[in-house]
Amino acid sequence: MTSLSRPPRLRLAHLPTPLEHPERLASAMGVELWVKRDDATLGPEAGNKIRKLEFLLAEAIDRGDSTVITCGGIQSNHARATALLAARLGLRAVLYLRVSDLAEAPAIIAGNVLLDRLAGAEIRFITAEQYRDRERIMADAQAQLAAQGRSAYVIAEGGSSGLGAFGYVHAMEEVRAQLDAGEAGGRPFDVVVHACGSGGTAAGVALGCAAHGIAPQVLAMAVCDDSAYFEGVIARIIADARVIDPSLPEPVPVTVDDAAKGPAYAVSTPKHRARIAEAARLSGLVFDPVYSGKALSGLWDRAADGSLRNKRVLFIHTGGLPGLLAQAEIFSDVC
Numbered sequence: 001m002t003s004l005s006r007p008p009r010l011r012l013a014h015l016p017t018p019l020e021h022p023e024r025l026a027s028a029m030g031v032e033l034w035v036k037r038d039d040a041t042l043g044p045e046a047g048n049k050i051r052k053l054e055f056l057l058a059e060a061i062d063r064g065d066s067t068v069i070t071c072g073g074i075q076s077n078h079a080r081a082t083a084l085l086a087a088r089l090g091l092r093a094v095l096y097l098r099v100s101d102l103a104e105a106p107a108i109i110a111g112n113v114l115l116d117r118l119a120g121a122e123i124r125f126i127t128a129e130q131y132r133d134r135e136r137i138m139a140d141a142q143a144q145l146a147a148q149g150r151s152a153y154v155i156a157e158g159g160s161s162g163l164g165a166f167g168y169v170h171a172m173e174e175v176r177a178q179l180d181a182g183e184a185g186g187r188p189f190d191v192v193v194h195a196c197g198s199g200g201t202a203a204g205v206a207l208g209c210a211a212h213g214i215a216p217q218v219l220a221m222a223v224c225d226d227s228a229y230f231e232g233v234i235a236r237i238i239a240d241a242r243v244i245d246p247s248l249p250e251p252v253p254v255t256v257d258d259a260a261k262g263p264a265y266a267v268s269t270p271k272h273r274a275r276i277a278e279a280a281r282l283s284g285l286v287f288d289p290v291y292s293g294k295a296l297s298g299l300w301d302r303a304a305d306g307s308l309r310n311k312r313v314l315f316i317h318t319g320g321l322p323g324l325l326a327q328a329e330i331f332s333d334v335c
């Protein structure tokens with residue numbers, strides 16, 4: 001189902017991503033697990049953010065903007081994808097990255113930051129306190145560049161806006177084509193499960209599930225904040241997307257589960273790490289400790305407590321490998 005009001009999209013990702021059934025992991029978890037390999041949307045820019053950026057960068061280019069401005073945590077996968085795609089498209093990237101210590105930040109070179117630097121992005125470090133004002137800070141930067149004659153496009157945290165959400169409406173359309181071609185048994189799923197960090201993926205998946213008959217519900221595994229916070233954020237993004245394309249149907253219901261989020265954003269528990277290791281050994285799939293590993297662990301708990309036992313689950317592997325490599329030392333307890 002396509003719509004005339006669907007916004008323009010750049011073709012940046014390598015699609016469709018595979019739909020796999022990791023059998024030994026599925027039977028260890030006790031669910032009929034299917035994995036949408038969005039960790040394989042491309043090369044170093046892979047993950048879920050590229051799908052949102054196909055729409056966001058299309059708008060930036062359409063407007064004739066020469067610079068993109070965005071923000072995230074120091075190991076932001078979104079900032080890294082933006083930096084690499086900006087380089088590919090000949091745009092400049094300005095990244096506001098949140099750090100705990102401004103004095104030590106310039107020495108950080110691991111993981112996503114290495115890729116940001118290789119791509120030539122301009123990195124501006126900000127504190128957690130400043131980060132709360134990120135929208136104003138990015139708007140000020142945009143105004144400053146405009147005063148120098150450079151027009152800049154601001155991308156919200158995580159690419160999570162009404163427009164960015166179309167990346168996952170489109171991803172569900174892609175799953176529909178895979179089911180129609182007989183993949184995954186050709187039948188819809190009971191639930192789609194994925195990691196939730198800024199809400200845009202959940203919003204797009206919920207709309208796309210309704211538009212393309214993929215599953216009657218979405219389980220978004222929060223990796224920070226809490227369920228009430230994300231329910232509000234996701235509802236706003238859904239409303240904004242439906243303004244852009246009024247032909248989008250009512251979304252399927254989204255349950256935000258915050259039970260597996262751990263102590264804080266980017267802080268994992270020994271249980272998360274043990275499950276990341278077990279999953280890798282049973283499937284060769286590598287989940288990260290900031291997002292997809294927490295979501296997988298939450299799904300595993302729900303399978304174990306019976307609430308999802310034997311259900312047909314589509315788990316979206318959203319990527320995050322550079323973040324795992326940046327935290328290598330915390331894995332010494334499981335490797």
Ligand SMILES: *Cc1c(COP(=O)(O)O)cnc(C)c1O
Nearest residue numbers: 077197198199201291318319320
């Ligand atoms: C950003 C991100 C998510 C969360 O997606 P949102 O749309 O921000 O909720 C999940 N997994 C990985 C690896 C990410 O980088």
